[in-house]
Amino acid sequence: MLLTIDVGNTNITLGVYDEGILGPHWRLATAHERMPDEYGLQIVGLMAHAQLTPADLTGICMASVVPPLTRIVSEACKTYLGLEPLIVDAGVKTGVRIRYEDPRAVGADRIVDAAAVQRLYGGPACVVDFGTGTTFDAISAEGDYLGGAIAPGINIGAEALFQRTAKLPRVDVQKPPSVIGRNTVHAVQSGLFFGYVAMVEGMVARFRNELGPSMKVIATGGLAEIVARETPVIQIIAPWLTLDGLKIIWEMNQVPV
Numbered sequence: 001m002l003l004t005i006d007v008g009n010t011n012i013t014l015g016v017y018d019e020g021i022l023g024p025h026w027r028l029a030t031a032h033e034r035m036p037d038e039y040g041l042q043i044v045g046l047m048a049h050a051q052l053t054p055a056d057l058t059g060i061c062m063a064s065v066v067p068p069l070t071r072i073v074s075e076a077c078k079t080y081l082g083l084e085p086l087i088v089d090a091g092v093k094t095g096v097r098i099r100y101e102d103p104r105a106v107g108a109d110r111i112v113d114a115a116a117v118q119r120l121y122g123g124p125a126c127v128v129d130f131g132t133g134t135t136f137d138a139i140s141a142e143g144d145y146l147g148g149a150i151a152p153g154i155n156i157g158a159e160a161l162f163q164r165t166a167k168l169p170r171v172d173v174q175k176p177p178s179v180i181g182r183n184t185v186h187a188v189q190s191g192l193f194f195g196y197v198a199m200v201e202g203m204v205a206r207f208r209n210e211l212g213p214s215m216k217v218i219a220t221g222g223l224a225e226i227v228a229r230e231t232p233v234i235q236i237i238a239p240w241l242t243l244d245g246l247k248i249i250w251e252m253n254q255v256p257v
Contacts, residue, residue, distance in 0.1 A: 010132040012030050096145050
C-alpha cells in the first residue's frame with residue numbers, strides 16, 4: 001500500500017492506495033505549530049480508524065508547498081511509519097516538462113496535478129484548483145506544464161471583507177438563495193460565490209482562446225464540486241487529483257527489481 005500526502009497552506013490531504021485504487025482518504029487542517037510527534041500520532045490514528053497499520057505500507061509519496069512542514073511531516077513518517085517519503089522536488093521523475101520561466105518557482109502540487117492530468121485525461125487541459133488560492137494551470141496537448149494564473153481563494157476573499165470593513169459580517173461561503181441578496185449576509189455570499197463562478201467561467205474562456213477549443217477543464221480542491229454545480233464549463237471533477245498524481249509519480253520513480 002502507498003500513502004500519499006499533499007501538504008498545502010490550508011489543508012493536508014492524505015490517501016492510501018491499494019493496488020492502484022484510492023482507499024481511505026482524509027482532509028486535515030494545516031497546523032503550522034504541530035510537532036512531528038503530533039503529526040505522526042494523528043496519521044497513525046487515522047490509519048487505525050481505517051483498520052490499517054504502518055506495517056501495511058510499502059511506500060510514502062509527498063508533495064508540499066509549506067517548506068517548514070515538509071521536514072516536520074517527513075520526520076513524522078520516518079519515526080511513526082518507519083518509511084522515508086519520496087518528496088516531489090527537483091530530481092524526481094514526474095514525466096512533465098515544465099515550460100515556466102523558472103521551473104523551481106512552480107509549486108510541487110501544480111506539477112503533481114499536471115502529471116495526473118497527463119496520464120488520466122490528456123491535454124490540452126486547464127486545471128482549476130480551489131485551494132488557499134484559486135489556481136488555473138495550463139497543460140499542453142503534449143502534456144507539458146505551460147504556466148497559469150493565481151487568484152486569491154474564495155475563503156481569503158471572505159476573510160478580507162470581514163477584516164477590512166467596519167460593518168460587513170464574517171459569513172460562511174455558500175450559495176445564497178438568489179444572486180440579488182436581500183440582506184447583508186446573502187449579498188456578501190452572492191458576491192463571493194457567484195463572483196468566483198463568473199471568474200472561473202471568464203478565465204476558462206481565456207485559457208481556451210490560447211489552448212484551443214478541445215481544451216478539457218478539470219476542477220479539484222475542496223470547493224470543486226460546489227462550484228462545478230453552478231457552471232457548465234467544468235467538465236471533470238477530480239477532488240483527489242493531487243493524490244492520484246502522487247501515486248503516478250511514485251510508480252515512475254520505482255527501480256525495477
